[in-house]
Structure formats: C-alpha cells, structure tokens
Amino acid sequence: MAAESAKRLVSEGHARSEAMETSTTLPLQEREQPRWTWSLNLAGFGATIGAAVPIGYCTGVVNSPAVHMRAWCQQTLKARYDWELTDGALELLWSAVVSIFLVGGAVGSVTGAAIANKFGRRGSFYICGVLLLLGSIFFYICRPLNSVELLLLGRLLVGLAGGLITACMPMYHSELAALSQRSKLAPLCPMGLTVGVVISQICSLQSVLGTAQHWHVALAICGIFVVVCYAPFKWYPESPKWLYIVKGRKQQAAQQLQLLRGYAADSEALQAELNEMEQEAKVESEPATFLQVLRNPQLRLPLIIVCAYLGGQQLSGINAIFYYSVSIFRKAGLSAQASEWANLGAGCLNLATSLLGPMLMERVNRRPLMSFSTFFCAVFLFLFAMLLEFIDAFSWFAIGCVACIFLYIFVFQFGLGPLPFFIGAELFEVAPRSAAMSLGSVVYWMCNLFIGMAFPTLQNAWGALVFLPFSINCLLLFLLTRRYLPETRGRDPSEVAPLVADGFKSKRSRQ
DSSP: HHHHHHHHHHHHHHHHHHHHHHHHHHHHGGSSSOOOHHHHHHHIHHHIIIIIHHHHHHHHHHSTTOOOOHHHHHHHHHHHHOOOOHHHHHHHHHHHHHHHHHHHHHHHHHHHHHHHHHHHHHHHHHHHHHHHHHHHHHHHHHHHTTTTTHHHHHHHHHHHHHHHHHHHHHHHHHSSSTTOOOOOOOTHHHHHHHHHHHHHHHHTTTTTTOSSTHHHHHHTTTTHHHHHTTHHHHHOOOOOOOIIIISSSHHHHHHHHHHOOOOOOOOOOHHHHHHHHHHHHHSSSSOOHHHHHOGGGGHHHHHHHHHHHHHHTTTTTTHHHHHHHHHHHHHOOHHHHHHHHHHHHHHHHHHHHHHHHHHHHHSSHHHHHHHHHHHHHHHHHHHHHHHHHTTTTTTTHHHHHHHHHHHHHHHHHHTTTTTTHHHHHHHHHHHHHHHHHHHHHHHHHHHHHHHHHHHEEEEEEGGGGGHHHHHHHHHHHHHHHHHHHHOOOOOOOOHHGGTHHHGGGOOOOOO
16 A cells, blocks of 8 residues: 555656646746745744754753753752752753753654644744743742742643644745745854853853852743833735645635745746645645655665754764863863853853754755765764874873864765754645654653763763764764765755655656
C-alpha cells in the first residue's frame, strides 16, 4: 500500500510540476515581483523576537545564577516541608529544573504537527505566546511565594513553547514567503534563539540580575519580548498555503497573499500563485500523519536528513562547548570574572556570525555551506580535544584551546547552526511537512536532553576525549550532506521532492 501510494505521489508530483508550468501566463522571471510588505516583515521579525528570542533566553538564563537558585531551592524545601536535602538529592532536583525544559521541548514537538494543522501556523504562534507568558509569570512569583513547584511548572511551560517553536516557526516563515524571499526569512528562527541566549548571558551576569535577590527577575524578563511582540497579534498573517490546501479557504488565502506580496486583486502573479496552490491541493488535500510519513518510502530519506541534521546539531558539541568554555578560559590563565566575560564574548561571536545567515542563505547554496560548516567543525573539535588532553605539555596549548573554541563557533553558524531548522520546509511539501518537522524537532530536543544529562558524567569519565564523538558526528553529517542532500535554494519543494524519492538510491542534483 505504501509503495503504491509513493508511486502515485511521484507521478502526481511530476504532473503537478508540469501543470504549474502551463498554468501561468508569464514566465517566472517576467512576473510581478513580490514586495517586502509590512505584513511579511511583521510576521518575520515579530514572531522571531516574540517567540524564538524568549526560547533562546530561557535556554541560557539559568547557567550563571545556578548557585543562587540551588541554594534557594534547598532553603525553600527546608522551610516549607522540613526536607533536608543531601548533596545528591539537591543535584537531582537541580537536574530536574534544567532538564524539565528539554522534556517540555520534546513533548511540545510531538504535538506540533497536530496543533499546526488544526489551529494553523498563526494559531501555533499564539499558543506559544500564551505558554511563554504563563511561564514568565510563574518565574517572577516563584521566589516571593517560596514555591519550587512554580519554578518547575514555568520551566515546563516554556519548554512546551520551545518545542512548538522549533517545529512550527520555520514552517510558518517558509509558507509566508515567496520563493525569492525564503532564504532571508529561513534563518530567523535559529538567529532568534542565538540572540536570546546572548541576552540571557548579559541579564544573568552577577553584576546585573544574576544575584541571590534578583535571579527570578532575570528568568521573567523573557515575558517582556512576548508582551511587546504579541500586542499586534491580530495583524499577523496566516499561512496562505495552510488556508488553501489544508482548509480549502481559497478566498482568505487570496486575501493573505495580497497582503503578503503587495499584489493587486487582478494581478497575474497573484493568480499564478493561486493556480500553483490549486494544483498542489488536488494531490495534498489532507495533512499526513506521523505514521504515514514514517511508512512512506518516498519520504524516508528527507526525513532522515531532517532528523540527522537537527539531532546532529545538538550532538555537535555546541552546548557542551559553552558549558566547558569558562573552565577552559580559566586554564588559559584568565581570572574567574575575565573567564565569565570571555564566555560572553564567545556568545557574542556566535550571535555576530548568525547575523550573516540571511545574506549567506540568499547568495550561497545550501550544500556547500553545510559541507564547509560540518567539515571544519569536525576539524576544530578534534584539535580542541587533543590540545585539551595535553594542555599541560606546552604553555601555548591553552591559547590553542581558546582559539579552537572561537573558530568552532565561527564555522558552526555558517551551516550547522541555522540550516537544520528550516531544511525540512524546503525538502517536504505541505501535506507531510508539519509531521516531518515535528519528528525532527522531537529528535532535536531529545538529543539536547541527552547532552544536558550525560555530558557531565561522560566528561568525568573520558576527560577531554569526550569531544571526539562530537567531532565524529560532524564528520558523519559532512558525508551525509555530500552524498544525499539535494540543493534546495531557489527551488520549490515540488521540484526537490523527486530528487530524494528513491531513498538511499536517489541521484541527488548538485545544481
């Protein structure tokens, strides 16, 4: 049954592509060009600042004030329940505070497909805002109310929002943008996460809000971004493709396209896009479920690519590098305060490089960017592990470790940082897209959880050699990219899908 369905989809896909070519009265290059309207800009930057930035913020904000938060948890449980926590019990509680955010991310990812299909891409964004705002409120009141439970609940809620964001926002941006605009919008979600992490590093400094009296304020600041960017929510557009293909609301889809593109009602370019969606709707009237995506051999390779990229990004060592960087800076001879600022400098480099994302994605093909990024990440991680293992052999090895950290962060943002988040939107058509990206998001959060829980133990057991598996992971991603990733820049998913429809026997296109 699955094989027959796959063959039918392939043949219908080719027929749809031919129909699209004949459905327009003007060649693509001669059509009226879409404009960067206020509606598209609001959806692109507003959603990023209001949702992706707070998720990145919540990811990094607990690192610096951790010592104060642990002490507060211990004192609060002693005062309220007369529980005297041992060191092991306190460590377990703190692991729960950190990891429940990642568990929430995995659960949110699982529900992402159903929410995106039922309530729409815009509706998913709204639900994320509600979860983030509730989480921010709980963060702010947990310390005055002496409630560890509210802290845990807040972390769970923002984690759920994080899972929805990574599953739905790249899809939302991809479906709002015209083909010529997609490369600029695609990197906004990972860029927002990076911006949020850097802002959290600043706000949680001991000299800012990372103190014993103000850490709860530092956690709650993410709510400011939510309130500001969700205030004009009624003006955020809905995905025209979701309206037309999934819900069959053709008139609303046409109205949204006019707002997003700046087309006139009688524009030939507008009619051409509607004709293309009509052809797609004939094949993809119902969204695919998780099981349908998993069982369809035509979708197996793109699904593997999406899951490998999102999971592989977390297994590339980026979070572990930031976890370990302060101690490396200390070994290089920096003071405790200087090491903290150097760690912030590494985060700022990560942000500065990520800001190049829209320009790079617009001008450079996906395959060379990902190949360059994964290969040199593997190289710098290997050198970092070796230099760190023998750091006492030569005095300059410590400086070499610092250099490897900064070089790794620099090349990471060329491809491995931004591309995994949106490659699914360019490989999958509308029907299987939400399920495939939700599955990839689940893998992302599960690998994130694994690193958060296992890295300290592995580090104690293996020492500096713990970074060698990260290097091997990056090398495997490089080989996967070189062999199986088709070029997606400037192509509609209907053109890309046949290139990976034959699984590992697919003949990918380099062009």
